[in-house]
Amino acid sequence: MGHLPRPRGPISEGIISALSGGALPSAGVTDPFGEDLQLSLYVCYELHYQGFSGVDSGWEWDPDLLRLRLDLERVFLGALRDGVPGGDDVEAAIDELMTDAPGGVSHFLEDKGELWHLREYVAHRSIYHQKEADPHAWVIPRLTGQAKASVVAVEFDEYGGGQGSAMHSALFCDLMRGLDLDDSYLAWLDDVPAPMLAVVNLMSMFGLHRSLRGALVGHFAAAEITSSPSAARMTRALDRLGVEETVFFTEHVEADAVHEQVMRRDVIGDLLRREPELTADVVFGLQATDLVEGRFAAHLLGAWDAGRTSLREAADAR
Ligand SMILES: [Fe+2]
Numbered sequence: 001m002g003h004l005p006r007p008r009g010p011i012s013e014g015i016i017s018a019l020s021g022g023a024l025p026s027a028g029v030t031d032p033f034g035e036d037l038q039l040s041l042y043v044c045y046e047l048h049y050q051g052f053s054g055v056d057s058g059w060e061w062d063p064d065l066l067r068l069r070l071d072l073e074r075v076f077l078g079a080l081r082d083g084v085p086g087g088d089d090v091e092a093a094i095d096e097l098m099t100d101a102p103g104g105v106s107h108f109l110e111d112k113g114e115l116w117h118l119r120e121y122v123a124h125r126s127i128y129h130q131k132e133a134d135p136h137a138w139v140i141p142r143l144t145g146q147a148k149a150s151v152v153a154v155e156f157d158e159y160g161g162g163q164g165s166a167m168h169s170a171l172f173c174d175l176m177r178g179l180d181l182d183d184s185y186l187a188w189l190d191d192v193p194a195p196m197l198a199v200v201n202l203m204s205m206f207g208l209h210r211s212l213r214g215a216l217v218g219h220f221a222a223a224e225i226t227s228s229p230s231a232a233r234m235t236r237a238l239d240r241l242g243v244e245e246t247v248f249f250t251e252h253v254e255a256d257a258v259h260e261q262v263m264r265r266d267v268i269g270d271l272l273r274r275e276p277e278l279t280a281d282v283v284f285g286l287q288a289t290d291l292v293e294g295r296f297a298a299h300l301l302g303a304w305d306a307g308r309t310s311l312r313e314a315a316d317a318r
């Protein structure tokens, strides 16, 4: 369970104070990728995961909060749909992800990253990897046949093949401790800016809506497809920086080479044979993942190129 974060604008302030006993705000028009909307969504979604200490778990299904969340989701979803090319060519959307052009965050870390860059990157990603695989688990009851069975097979690996200490979320916490970073749940939430919040909010939104199950499958596939080469670069970055706790990334080099194939052939392939009308949603999920990850990478590299921290408050990560 995490601690409630500090607000970043009027909506997140209203939600956070409502969770502590105040009245809920109305959404109003707001920047779809801005701090206030992204933190508000993150807080709303967290109620469906482990929640916050001191917040009544009944808030998860509070109708007024859900109505407000829906207003925020419409703004975010609309911006995502406007921000991607769309279409119904799944293979082309996958090919687009596989063009491994240099210039990404893992390339930076492999080539010239310093320890503080790596620690910041890990602090950012902790708000996802501490709940790794959880948003994708929500799609299981919404699938049938081979697609369902294959998602479960991938998730079985993500959850450590039945071994708690081998769950990818646990391996990530091992990495955090190896970098001398606080690995308690959501310890870095206040420090993580909107571009990283959006990466997690995308998967939470896709996971929680049955109507977006095609997009969730596209998102899951995009994550698995891009993971193995990027994890290989991260392994080399850790080696170069003398970090010994490398299991999180070495595990992903191996596992995600297989998961990619399973996602393409057995999950997307089988899903679209059964429900071909979901094709455009799968493409949307692939492209929207690329969009939010691209915005996150641009934020990090922009800050680092300027010699600045990419976190909101960097004191502990540097
Ligand atoms: Fe994983």
Ligand SMILES: [Fe+2]
Residues within 6 Å of the ligand: 154, 158, 224, 227, 255, 256, 259
């Ligand atoms: Fe995986």
